[in-house]
Amino acid sequence: MQSTEQRTTHFLRDILRQPKELKQTLDDLSGTGRRALDAAVVAVHSTRHVYLTGIGSSWHAGLNVAALFQGAGRPVYLVDAAEMAQFAAIPAESVLIVISRSGRSVEIVQLLAKARESGATVIGITNAAEGALAREAQIAIVVPVAMDHAISVNTYTTLALAAGMVASSVIGRTARNGYPTGSLADSLSGAFAAAGRAIPGWQGQIEKSGWLAPGSTTYFLARGTSLGSAYEARLMWEEGSMGRGCGSRIWRWRAICGRWARG
Numbered sequence: 123m124q125s126t127e128q129r130t131t132h133f134l135r136d137i138l139r140q141p142k143e144l145k146q147t148l149d150d151l152s153g154t155g156r157r158a159l160d161a162a163v164v165a166v167h168s169t170r171h172v173y174l175t176g177i178g179s180s181w182h183a184g185l186n187v188a189a190l191f192q193g194a195g196r197p198v199y200l201v202d203a204a205e206m207a208q209f210a211a212i213p214a215e216s217v218l219i220v221i222s223r224s225g226r227s228v229e230i231v232q233l234l235a236k237a238r239e240s241g242a243t244v245i246g247i248t249n250a251a252e253g254a255l256a257r258e259a260q261i262a263i264v265v266p267v268a269m270d271h272a273i274s275v276n277t278y279t280t281l282a283l284a285a286g287m288v289a290s291s292v293i294g295r296t297a298r299n300g301y302p303t304g305s306l307a308d309s310l311s312g313a314f315a316a317a318g319r320a321i322p323g324w325q326g327q328i329e330k331s332g333w334l335a336p337g338s339t340t341y342f343l344a345r346g347t348s349l350g351s352a353y354e355a356r357l358m359w360e361e362g363s364m365g366r367g368c369g370s371r372i373w374r375w376r377a378i379c380g381r382w383a384r385g
Contacts, residue, residue, distance in 0.1 A: 175202065
């Protein structure tokens, strides 16, 4: 039998370092990134038209963040970056919150050009300081993180956290000046630490479970601010299983009735 060390893949290592990367992201937003966060809050408050956009995993992060805005009565438009670049007319003086890991995919580059032509303000939330998004956005929130091995894990969660902090600051769930409050930062830090401690136990439960056998059908159920994470989990599951030829059938469902999730 292989030891745990021998069976640890790059994918699993990326998963296991999430608590540390999330804590680092929170520290950065409360420190060197505070100025950009504050500028983003001011920009969003100054306009009627706010768009949330991204593609792939970044669009999944946008799903979570859009729910924060909508729940507070602050409507935003959530549009796939490719669709927005090709088919949407962007009103002048709009604000685009653009989420992208590399900030240099073709859809993002095209959208940046369109935003310039329309006179829109771009808030770029990205992991790559050298990408087009970080360089061309009027307000760049660069989330420093070690890139994942092929499958988006930490890049997704850290970008979702950064975009969520922008939304929370805008809708007044944080304290003065649009900065994360001590209580919110402490609560999140505590949650990240607790998750890190709980991971070994979760791994043990998974090892003993028969639910994940090849050929089984898996449903991801979520609503509201968890919906994007359900989509992302499905995507990670599919991409992670490709190399193993996994035959599991995976479905993403939006849980309409609370009793589904309670079982």
